[in-house]
Amino acid sequence: MLDELHELVEARLRRTDQRYTAGRRAIIALLATAGNPVSITEIARGLPDLPRSSAYRNLVDLESAGVVRRVVAHDDFARFELAEDLTEHHHHLLCVACGKVTDVTLAARVERNLSAAIVEMAGAEGFRPHGHRLDILGLCSACA
Amino acid sequence: MLDELHELVEARLRRTDQRYTAGRRAIIALLATAGNPVSITEIARGLPDLPRSSAYRNLVDLESAGVVRRVVAHDDFARFELAEDLTEHHHHLLCVACGKVTDVTLAARVERNLSAAIVEMAGAEGFRPHGHRLDILGLCSACA
DNA sequence: CTACTTGCAAATGCTTTGCAGGAGA
């Protein structure tokens, strides 16, 4: 399961002559286990031996290899998650008070309607949609 | 039309003992005219006599007064727009190449379905939704 | 061996803040 993921990541990195080093592997493992987008601070806490600068650089590389996606939350911290095609299509609950991000999925029927509406609407604007992100803003159970 | 907006903004600022000064008024007018979220850089260009530090401070105040909303795009620049209840509920086309943001609205039926699905789903997570934002990522007509 | 990576430290650049003077009510 995790092994397959690692192989896939390695293959995508190879496409641009990038190597799947220990640090990168550790980041991917962390993201895969987290189940939520992870901030740099959390990465630093989870991987104390990985310098921040390396984490940043690795994340840039992983992002450009198409295996990691940057998520913008409501605080000032970048967060990262595995790319959509390595996980399930999902959306985020963003707590406006504490910045916490939780993954959620929408009912398939709603998601289908939404995608169709987006394609139609974007087309009318001459915009080529690659995907969408739906963030639900509010208060998490801890902050409510 | 713009006058009504100014009155409303002034009233909301008064609620927290804030004043509707020339700089703030200029920012609101600019946001109201723009029709798109506006970056600090664009504000600085549009209002050359307003120092950046004042713009930032004003935007913080306007945001906490509930008349302005911060929009996070895909580049490193904060963008701002009028709060939702001063405009129409809408979403954004985000160009991943140039960072351009375009306002769009979804068909009312889709929007209704979506809202209902969100309320239901968030409730199940113990999350209190205040609203949602839907960003459609892709390439604008200029970058395609 | 030849790139690609790493770690440290220094730099970048958007954003925030301290402080003294200015202005709204």
Added chain:
DNA sequence: TCTCCTGCAAAGCATTTGCAAGTAG
């Protein structure tokens, strides 16, 4: 006149980068 606001300049702080040493293949 009492606060709130402004402008400038000086931080703050997440993120990026230069460079020399390390390492994967």
